[in-house]
Amino acid sequence: MLKIESLVKSLDGKKIISNISFSLKEGQIVGLIGRNGAGKTTLFRLIAGEYLADHGSVRIEDSADFRSQIFYLDAPDNFTNAHTATQLARIFKISYPRIDIDWFESLVKINNLPLNKKLSSMSKGQRGLILAISAITSKARYVLLDEPLDGLDLIVRDQVKQMLITAVSNSKTSIMIASHNLQELDLLTDRIILLKDGKIANDYMPGEELETANVAKLQMVIEGELPKVVIDSGHILEKRGHLYVVLFKNYDSKLANRVKRTKAQYIEELAVNSDDIFRATFDEDYRLHQAAAQKEEKQ
């Protein structure tokens, strides 16, 4: 198990990671989400040992061989581009001595990718596939991937996802994926960690968010004026005629009663997903933005 305990990191005098603790179990795919600049890459760099933490620790229980157990490519384009797939596998062997080069080469071939062409002359999707193949065949127990599916077409994304799922189910690998594609993460991951203000704001299993996040998504039919509770505490996600989909955070029994007492003709609770959790977590950012826009309008 990879144990992260009380990690703290400041950059340029600003606290980016502020007391983060969690463990990564074997055989899990974990999503890491947060707004731009939330500290996802910084956290990966700390876990991979590229940054020294100001405080706290990253440990792998039952292993002293730390480096070869964590696969992380920081800004992969920088060095991988200058090499062919065959060369890369041999370079990776220095850091990951257990890399299975035969398996690497067979996966490259199965995916119709060239072994002897520099990555710089491949497309983004082809490079993405080669990096996913490298991560899996490295035999590192913990794989950290920053936006691995970004910019890849649907078919390549499915191929990468298939490889990641096979890797965790066939071995003791554990994969952590930083991504802004929350819908994709909901379907791919066993667990999602949401960063806000340098801390873990939520840690949940997709599909079970409702119990942990206290967020409700209601489909409501409202004719006439919008009820005050919807304006004050809700976030309207959709409107089609009189049909509204409204998100509520901190949805406790008091708020539920206020909603029930409205003149809505029909109310139905819908399943909550990570997009909803994310919006609810950053609700104040919307409201600040709205207030600033209104102020601008008045001037």
Ligand SMILES: Nc1ncnc2c1ncn2[C@@H]1O[C@H](COP(=O)(O)OP(=O)(O)OP(=O)(O)O)[C@@H](O)[C@H]1O
């Ligand atoms: N080398 C650095 N020196 C100073 N500040 C940095 C450095 N790297 C990152 N930061 C700052 O740390 C914060 C977190 O950056 P980080 O790249 O970890 O965020 P992120 O969650 O990965 O963002 P994104 O989703 O946009 O990729 C940002 O405010 C960024 O400006």
